[in-house]
Amino acid sequence: MTALPTTRHELGLLWRARPGMAGLLLAGQGLARLPGPAIRKVPGIGWVTGDPVVAREVLKDHRSFTMVGEGGVGDLWAQILGEWVRDLFDGPGHHDLRTRARDLFTEETAAGLVAKAWGPVLGDAGARLADGEPVDIAHLARVLVGRMMIELLGIPAPDGRSESTPWPDDDGALTAFRTGERLARLALGTAGSTTLPPAAIAEAKLITDELTTGVPHAFRTAPTTRLLGRARELGLGLEETTGLASLLMVAGTETSASAMTRTAALLVDTGEQHRLLAALGAGAAGGTVAGDGPAGAERPPSDINLWEPVVREGLRVTSPASVIGRGVSRDVTIGGTRLRAGDRIMLLVWSANAAVGPFRADREYVRETRQLWFGAGRHLCLGAALARAEIAALLRVLWPEDDAVPLRVVRRRAARRVIVPGYEELVLARS
Numbered sequence: 205m206t207a208l209p210t211t212r213h214e215l216g217l218l219w220r221a222r223p224g225m226a227g228l229l230l231a232g233q234g235l236a237r238l239p240g241p242a243i244r245k246v247p248g249i250g251w252v253t254g255d256p257v258v259a260r261e262v263l264k265d266h267r268s269f270t271m272v273g274e275g276g277v278g279d280l281w282a283q284i285l286g287e288w289v290r291d292l293f294d295g296p297g298h299h300d301l302r303t304r305a306r307d308l309f310t311e312e313t314a315a316g317l318v319a320k321a322w323g324p325v326l327g328d329a330g331a332r333l334a335d336g337e338p339v340d341i342a343h344l345a346r347v348l349v350g351r352m353m354i355e356l357l358g359i360p361a362p363d364g365r366s367e368s369t370p371w372p373d374d375d376g377a378l379t380a381f382r383t384g385e386r387l388a389r390l391a392l393g394t395a396g397s398t399t400l401p402p403a404a405i406a407e408a409k410l411i412t413d414e415l416t417t418g419v420p421h422a423f424r425t426a427p428t429t430r431l432l433g434r435a436r437e438l439g440l441g442l443e444e445t446t447g448l449a450s451l452l453m454v455a456g457t458e459t460s461a462s463a464m465t466r467t468a469a470l471l472v473d474t475g476e477q478h479r480l481l482a483a484l485g486a487g488a489a490g491g492t493v494a495g496d497g498p499a500g501a502e503r504p505p506s507d508i509n510l511w512e513p514v515v516r517e518g519l520r521v522t523s524p525a526s527v528i529g530r531g532v533s534r535d536v537t538i539g540g541t542r543l544r545a546g547d548r549i550m551l552l553v554w555s556a557n558a559a560v561g562p563f564r565a566d567r568e569y570v571r572e573t574r575q576l577w578f579g580a581g582r583h584l585c586l587g588a589a590l591a592r593a594e595i596a597a598l599l600r601v602l603w604p605e606d607d608a609v610p611l612r613v614v615r616r617r618a619a620r621r622v623i624v625p626g627y628e629e630l631v632l633a634r635s
């Protein structure tokens with residue numbers, strides 16, 4: 205019997221999200237380990253590859269591949285937001301935007317954002333777990349990520365609320381999260397073509413208007429310590445900032461929540477939490493878990509490298525953005541195969557990453573995959589530092605360094621018909 209590439213629960217999540225895609229990802233993972241062409245043609249989909257090196261080559265070759273042509277996510281956005289997106293996402297405007305936005309999410313700003321937007325909610329979840337209460341981590345992750353978006357985008361409190369009611373609250377955060385999810389859901393069914401039907405475009409426009417309604421005000425007034433104030437300071441215009449805000453909302457909600465919840469489940473399901481617990485115990489005595497992160501000179505010894513390999517491994521095994529699409533913009537030979545302008549190619553990111561092996565809390569950095577879960581090249585995830593800080597913040601609350609005990613899964617339910625596989629419910633409790 206062939207060993208499963210990951211846990212059966214993880215496979216269940218892929219299956220419930222999109223059965224057809226799950227089949228393609230599993231096939232890609234199998235093929236990635238076999239000799240043969242690195243790129244193959246799948247009827248109705250186009251070219252696909254599960255080879256990490258070829259995938260990175262595609263992502264870095266922006267002269268031959270585009271994300272705004274048929275097959276790329278930018279094509280969806282151009283239909284929703286307007287033609288200007290094509291320049292902002294892939295043209296000279298993109299280079300300008302990335303140059304200006306380079307320091308929007310550094311390790312330091314990410315840590316500050318997480319502490320500010322999540323501190324009390326995480327503290328409360330930690331206290332409930334410590335009291336022996338079961339906690340739904342999937343719900344918690346949605347609330348947290350929704351709160352982050354409200355903070356980042358300056359989403360105002362709904363009309364009619366009294367000034368004295370604190371904002372954001374958990375309900376508001378969930379609404380923000382669900383709105384982002386509705387937008388992402390419109391992309392379901394675009395595996396064969398990224399041309400959206402008019403009704404989907406109209407709905408997407410309504411949703412983006414709703415999500416970005418607070419942007420013009422926040423853009424004008426936010427202090428430079430907040431993202432939109434920072435965008436103004438960096439010289440971005442209102443149109444660019446609104447586009448960036450919509451993009452953050454879609455790129456950084458379901459992906460983050462999925463990685464947070466699934467990494468927690470993986471630590472429990474694979475038994476790797478015990479390796480972590482041993483490391484935490486040793487860390488308290490001055491030891492570390494193997495890893496390759498930057499030396500954290502000012503951090504206490506127990507903190508150095510301890511969470512970094514766990515977070516990286518969670519991202520690798522879950523790879524929430526399971527596939528990345530590109531359109532071929534000129535004839536090119538890649539991975540030994542000739543692709544023609546107008547073709548499309550799907551990079552099976554999950555397959556490439558999963559082929560490395562099962563989840564190990566102390567796995568060393570893998571050179572071949574690098575951080576393919578965040579893409580590569582000019583579109584490498586802008587929020588990578590924030591995503592890593594978010595996952596680490598949740599894990600630290602689940603397994604606190606001074607009082608970590610094993611957790612168990614009380615109940616779980618997979619999300620159905622979603623672009624990003626994940627848990628609708630994942631209730632954890634102390635064993």
Ligand code: HEM
Pocket residue numbers: 271277293302451452453455456457459460463519523524525528529576577578579580582583584585586587588590591
């Ligand atoms: C675990 C969580 C996340 C994963 C797995 C992830 C993954 C990715 C991937 C694969 C891409 C490249 C897409 C492509 O090349 O077509 C990307 C781009 C992007 N991500 Fe993330 N992302 C995550 C979280 C976030 C967060 C938290 C934010 C911000 C709040 C964010 C903002 C962006 C933006 C703005 C882009 C577009 C960059 C560009 O086109 O230049 N992401 N992300």
